[in-house]
Amino acid sequence: MGLGKTLQAICLMSYLKVQRMSPGPFLVLCPLSVTDGWVSEMDRFAPKIRVLRYVGDKEHRRSLRRTIHEQVKEQSSQTDVLLLPFDVLLTTYDIALMDQDFLSQIPWHHAVIDEAQRLKNPSSVLYNVLNDRFLMPRRLLVTGTPIQNNLTELWALMHFCMPSVFGRLDQFLSAFKEAADPSSDHVPSKVKEQYKSLKSIVGTFMLRRTKSKLIECGNLVLPPxxxxxxxxxxxxxxKKVYMSILRRELPKLLAFSSGASNYQSLQNMVIQLRKACSHPYLFPGIEPEPYEEGEHLVKASGKLIVLDQLLQKLHDSRHRVLLFAQMSHTLDILQDFLELRRYSYERLDGSIRAEERFAAIRSFSRQSAEGSLNFQADKNGAFVFMISTRAGGVGLNLVAADTVIFYEQDWNPQVDKQALQRAHRIGQMNSVLSINLVTERTVEEVIMRRAERKLQLSHNVVGDDDENQESNESVGVEAGDLQSVIFGLGIFDPTETSNENFGEEKISELNSLAEKVIAVRHEQVAGKDERKFEVNPTDMLNGCPLSQGGNSASFSFDSGFDEASYLSWVEKFKEASQTNGDQMMDMGRRELDEDRRAKVEAAKKKAEDKKLLRWEALGYHSLSVKDPVSRLDDGTMSDMGSVQFVYGDCTNPLQVCPSEPTIIFSCVDDSGNWGHGGMFDALAKLSAGIPEAYNRASEFKDLHLGDLHLMRVNEDSDNKEGNSPQWVALAVVQSYNPRRKVPRSNISIPDLELCISKASFSAAENSTSIHMPRIGYQVGSDRSEWYTIERLLRKYASIYGIKIFVYYYRRSS
Structure with missing residues (x-):
């Protein structure tokens, strides 16, 4: 992890090519985020090797295949030897699966699998496709974490390389059953002997570099x-949200000890509890309406309050930060927070396309290279790089940052260790500070304690030999993860009623805490280049020093499952729930006044009938969408809905959603005069019927604020193959008065919300997605309007379970 694995692999391929030991071709599989790094390293250290980056969309890859085919066909007429127009083909795991019919035809002399822990599951599609379909007799696996959870993963990697040496899985586990399950009642001496034997076998096939060994021999100098x-x-x-989730899942908790609970439902419950620990606004309906940008965003989460104080100190001292989170929705909230504080940032997650990922990485790294030697943040550069751990936690070189903050932890501690190495690696010149934010006395602390045990397994199998280091900690196996987490929920005290209100005095205390935490970076300890601490704000503010190596007093995590204690806690929680039953949250769902709504609907219907009779006589048919029946009434919220940000032209949604029904959403005023430029020209080009329908609606006085006019634009092409239904929705959200100094008003948020709800309802009815420009967002302007609009989009995407795509301009190069 940051010790030159990529360079070693490049040197191997270069040596084989130059010494004519192997003419190639070589196949390199890696995550999408690091393909740019591979290309730059190949250009730097092996410029004579021809590299083909086989990534991109379907059309681009088809063009590459056509070019390869033409060149091979041309060469085959001159010689019988297969001559390919490249030495190394670089692609991703997903593309290797999608284009396996093409790639598996090439006789690869060597294959390099970067971040090979992707192959840890021998039952995965990728594992079996590479093993069965691809011709690659020589395989090099590159990974910093060959074992993450159990010995099955290690066997999978070794079997992939040498199936003849590492036979069946059951044989392997039988031979090392004591090492595979040290928590069982095995003789300690036998367990130790098996670890020693396993290390010896694995070491024969593994070239391992560690920081400690490289530093010891003087080949590596890394800051502390x-x-x-x-x-x-x-x-x-x-606390209210956390309690509400536990109350709702109380029957499952009661049934858990008897084994009657469903594994998937319990896992979903743990995920919901983790979301409550991160930020309550991750649940639809919790954030108060009207949606307005403000301090309520920070004060709603204990972790965000602590992060706020930490970032203030780090920004003032001109450090740069990698901020990791697990969920993309968490990154959305963190992005809103960074906007609120006016911090500059870059973002990388699974929704960001390849070109923008590379641009963000280059931008963040270039600011460092152009800055001072000590990598202090440039005033115009990004202060924070927000990263989804799974999307950007491996393979990247981000030594421009010297501080790493984990807002959410991964289930697998090795994933977080990999992410930390994005900053603490070759090229880093500053002392590195890693901060893990964990919500105390919750499921997050249980998972953290569990993760500490998992790390011990990796050390026992592939770690450095240290005869003087004895460990009394046993390592749990993956099968017991969920059970131990559920039993560990007893760490939460349901009778605790004290409210954490963060006034000025409390904020001042946390400010002092942030100073102490950041100051730890500069405390030098002789002979120690890596140190671990744990801090509880209450203890630290009371004068207690930092506890090194973890605070076991916080929570005693026994390897054995204490079922009696768990049942006692469930009963205690049940009693507390009955006592405080009147305080249960409804998770933000509000019931409408049925009588009032009935009267309003009756009045609307009478006026509507009168209007329709007049229009029918004149031959006019309105395209305005009726007010939808809100799904909030039945209390349903969908986890299927999402808001995604993409580049491109929203009037050409087929680039994003090919062969799918779509609705193009655009805002207009009530003037009846079709505009020019921008969206107006694009929509008119899409269909001349769009401005005609808008003008005709104005003639019949059918343009009112809050109206949404929905029109089909490709009815004539229904019978053509590959043409999916497409609609355009014109949202009337601006008033027009020629007597005003500025005739066209600003966007009316209440009317926009009504139009978004109508469009979302129509999308759900027709099984379509919505495509729209980024409304109310301009660089350098007040972005509070966009904050409100984004929240409304997420609200109705969740209510109706639809996908909304928001288009914005591509980053300028």
């Missing part, structure tokens, strides 16, 4: 690394 875990409190709103 300090890891600190900060235990954050639950604020009042978080």
């Amino acid at each position: 690394l300090t890891e600190i875990t900060v235990m954050a409190p639950l604020v009042s709103l978080q």
Whole structure:
């Protein structure tokens, strides 16, 4: 992890090519985010090797295949030897699966699998396709974490390389059953002997480089690394949401000890609890309406309050930060927070396309290279790089940052360790500070304690030999993960009623805490280049020093499952729920006044009938969508809905959603005069019927604020193959008065919300997605309007379970 694995692989291919030991071709598989890094390293260290980056959309890859075919066909007429127009083909795991019919035809002399822990599951499609279909007799696996959870994963990697040496899985596990399950009642000496034997076997096939070995022999100089875990409190709103989830799942908790609970449902419950620990606004309906940007966003989460204080200090001292989170929706909230504080940032997650990922990485790294030697943040550069751990936690070189903050932790501790190495690696010149934010006395702390045990397994199998280091900690196996987490929920005290209200005094205390945490970076300890601390804000503010190596007093995590204690906690929670039953949250769902709504509907219907009779006589048919029946009434919210940000032209949604029904959403005023330029020209080009329908609606006085006119634009092409239904929705959200100094008003948010609800309802009815420009967002302007609009989009995407795509301009190069 940051010790030159990529360079070693490049040197191997270069040596084989130059020494004519192997003419190639070589196949390199890696994550999408690191393909740019591979190309730049190949250009730098092996410029004579021809590299083909086989990535991109379907049309681009088809063009590459056509070019390869033409060149091979041309060469085959001159010689019988297969001559390909490249030495190394670089692509991703997903493309290797999608284009396996083409790629598996090439006789690869060597294959390099980067971040090979992707092959840890021997039952996965990728594992079996590469093993069965691809011709690659020589395989090099590149990984910093050959074992993450159990010995099955290690066997999978070794079997992939040498199936003749590492036979069946059951044989392997039988031979090392004591090492595979050290928590069982095995003789310690036998367990130790099996670890020693396993190390010896694996070491024969593994070239392993560690920081400690390289530093010891003088080949590597790295600045010190300090890891600190900060235990954050639950604020009042978080406690209510956390309690509400537990109350709702109480029957499952009661049934768990008898084995009657469903594994998937319990896993979903744990995910919901983790979301409550991160930020309550991750649940639809929790954020108060009207949606307005403000301090409520920060005060709703204990972790975000602590992060706010930390970032203030880091920004003032001109450090740069990698901010990791698990969920893209968490990144959305963190992005809103960074906008609120006016911090500059880059973002990388699974929704960001390849070109923009590379641009963000280059931008963040270039600012460092152009800055001072000590990598202090440039005033015009990005202060924070927000990264989804799974999308950007491996393979990247981001030494421009010297501080790493984990807002959410991965189930697998090795994933977080990999992410940390994005900053603490070759090229880093500053001391590195890693901060883990964990909500105390919750499921997050249980998972953290569980993760500490998992790390011990990796050390026992492939770690450095250290005869003087004895460990009394046993390592749990993956099968017991969920059970131990559920039993560990007893760490939460349901009778605790004290509210965490963060006034000025409390904020001042946390400000002092942030100073102490950041100051740990500069405390030098002789002979120690890596240190770990854990801090509880309450203890630290009371004068207690940092506890090194974890605070076991916070929570005693026994390897054995204490079912009696768990049942006692469930009963205690049940009693507390009955006592405080009147305080249960409804998770933001509000019931409408049925009588009032009935009267309003009756009046609307009478006026509507009168209007329709007049229009029918004149031959006019309105395209205005009726007010939808809100799904909030039945309390349903869908997890299927999403808002995604993409580049391109929203009037050409087939680039994003080919062969799918779509609705193009655009805003207009009530003037009846079709505009010019921008969206107006694009929509008129799409169909001349769009401006005609708008003008005709104006003639019949059918343009009112809050109206949504929905028109089909490709009815004539229904019978053509590949043409999916497409609609255009014109949202009347601006008034027009020629007497005003500025005739056209600003967008009316209430009317926009009504139009979004109508469009979302129509999308759900027709099984379509919505495509729209980024409304109310301009660089350098007040972005509070966009904050409100984005929240409305997420609200109705969740209510109706639809996908909304928001288009914005591509980053200028």
